[in-house]
Amino acid sequence: MTALKDSPLVLGFETSCDETGVGIVRGNTLLADAVASSVDEHARFGGVVPEVASRAHLEAMVPTVQRALADAGVTLADIDAIAVTAGPGLAGALLVGAAAAKAYALALDKPIYGVNHLAAHICVDQLEHGPLPEGCVAMLVSGGHSSLLFVPDVTGDVQPLGQTIDDAAGEAFDKVARVLGLGFPGGPLIDKAAREGDPEAIAFPRGLTGPRDAPLDFSFSGLKTSVARWVERRERAGEKIPLADVAASFQEAVVDVLTRKAILACKENGADHLLIGGGVAANSRLRVLAEERATKAGIRVRVPRPNLCTDNGAMVAALGSELVRRGRAPSHLDFPSDSSQSVVDVVVR
Amino acid sequence: MLLLAFDTATPAITVALHDGTHVLAESTTVDARRTGELLAPGITAVLTAAGRKPGELTGVAVGVGPGPFTGLRVGLVTARALGDALGIPIHGVCTLDVVAYQTKTEEPFAVATDARRKEVYWAQYTDRFTRSTEPDVAHPSLISERLTGLPVAGEGAVLYPEAFPKAIGPRHPSAGALAELTIRRLQSDPDSLMFPEPLYLRRPDAVEPGTRKRVSTS
Structure with missing residues (x-):
């Protein structure tokens, strides 16, 4: 149990905009950062089209999970916890990631954390530069x-x-x-x-x-x-x-x-x-x-580094890992996705 | 066999567990705005009610629509993720076929579900097992002309009584019926079961920008 709390193996999902991100971390160590982007499909519209992004998330989801597992050299059975962006972001896009993450959590009988996209962007730096300084x-x-x-x-x-x-x-x-x-x-x-x-x-x-x-x-x-x-x-x-x-x-x-x-x-x-x-x-x-x-x-x-600055699943996994280590309570399976989630809500329960 | 079935292509979030002989448990909630919140707990609820574990599942059946996109995708991505996590096959079934199967009607009829924007998703059936047209999306009055007074099942008939005066049940699909229909097809016509691709039937609302808008007034 102590080993799990010190360096949990966490699978993270991010679908708040046009990147389907699936990342895997062990503690503060980055093992995989698989991203499928639909940016090319949006280019001719001059901006991200939410419905186009949501459709792409559905198609990319399972292949991106499989790529992340292969990159990390782990199997789903090894995963200790799951984290997913609950918000803020595009409503329809967020729902695809949340539903997928819930299904994996349910199938694997592992805890799930519905987390804040902005807090994940902060926490990801722990993978590169170590624990965040206080304040x-x-x-x-x-x-x-x-x-x-x-x-x-x-x-x-x-x-x-x-x-x-x-x-x-x-x-x-x-x-x-x-x-x-x-x-x-x-x-x-x-x-x-x-x-x-x-x-x-x-x-x-x-x-x-x-x-x-x-x-x-x-x-x-x-x-x-x-x-x-x-x-x-x-x-x-x-x-x-x-x-x-x-x-x-x-x-x-x-x-x-x-x-x-x-x-x-x-x-x-x-x-x-x-x-x-x-x-x-x-x-x-x-x-x-x-x-x-x-x-x-x-x-x-x-x-x-730049590919950890843009949207990715590793940042969500990094925050999930920190939540497990601090012994924070996970979310319930019915947690909502919230397109306008406030930054003060780090975990949605 | 332990088949998990669910459909999220209509306002009904419906989940059932079937052992090949009987529906062991079923859970249905009508709330289109909360599909993402209700589906996963619905799945754990039917498993718990039947005293089974996710690892015991041997397959997943999912309604592939047509239906409003956001809710539909919740069901499809859930099915695909469960299939991947448990290493079990996933089967897609047209949601209109499930409603048709539930009618228990022997005469020709149609199924129409709510497509929002004053339109319905619909298809015609010669009997409860046999669809005679491809699923489509259209304004009720246009379909009404083609149906010439046929009975119509599904919520579309409830929403548009002028266009569909002969409404029959059911209003929504049930996952118990989806499970039964899937098992029938697995036995008689496995090729009719599709990998769960969504039937959107509409393109995304997106317009390519024309010439740049000017900000100067002159």
Whole structure:
């Protein structure tokens, strides 16, 4: 029993958006991270279509479980516990993962944890950089989320500090990429285009940075509109659009605000560690600027490698493993999926 | 034989356990919004009621719709995951066929279930074992013309009495009947049992973007 509690073998499921993720961890050791993405099916629509994502989850589910087991070199009989994203996310997509995880738990007679997607994004860093320091600040930035969180205990005490009041940071990347005709998803494409550009070429607005604005909330909708106006003005005048400069200046506006507020959140909460997760954490300029500003402020930055930043099943397994080790009660088989689950609810019972 | 059967293609979340001779236990709850919450506990409930364990199951039968997508997928992914975890075969059966089997009617009839958006999923039958049209989705008034007064089973007949004046039971499929029908087919016509692929009958609502929307007013 002690061995099980110290390093449980946990199977994790993630289907909150367009990635079917199945991960396997033993304690804090990553054994498998199998992901099937439907992103190519969404590209022509310029964004994730929920029904297309849900259909793809159903088809990918069992093959992805089998791939994860083969990668980890374990069998279902070895699994000690199961964890699955209960929310937040796309309602129909979440249900596919939850139903699959419940079926595996029921068949194997193992405990199941319905967990919070955002807490999983935080906990995944334990697989790479070891146990989380007590009381760190986490910044989660993706196509669906932009949140600053204070994390005394990832298994039960996650406190929201601020979030976007309109678009998520990743959403802004997608929309601006569309304005620039770069394609979908926009994050990596803008990152690449920006490398050749001047981040100070155009002074795009920094949302919610005025003296009366909420200091830890974000807004990216105005920035997106501002970029579109700038581009349209030049198009009307028949001028060539300096793609690299627009991409670099837009990207700088986003990461400037993100890092500035993240450092402020650390200072206000006495945290000496900043953890960054979510798909936008793969952005090269965000990593550089966060490191630069954190170092100046005496704060250590932790960012998992890119494929653990984007949605995956290993992060859910990592949180499940931590919940087992801390002796937290599992969920009941009838736990609901919740598309708007609050970050304070780490486990749904 | 210990066959677990369930269907989630209608508002009825119905689960049954069958030993090859009898239905050992059955559990049905009508609540389309809670399929994801009710199905797994329904399965443990029938196993517990019959004093059996998941490891004793020899097969799974699942209704493949047509039905509203979200609930339908809960049933299908559950069946596929159970089949994988227990290493047992899974059998797909058209949900309309289950309702037809339950009618106990000898004359020709149709089955219509709720497809939402003022439409029904439907098919025609020459008797309770024999479907004569492919499952389809359509507005009740269009089907009504083709049926010329035939009796209609399923919730569609209850929802649209003007189009389907001759309503017959049942309103929803029962997993006990699904289990019985599956066992009959396993014995007489195993090829008619399909790998559980969902019968969506509708494409996802998604439109490819046209030209970019302008944000400037001039």
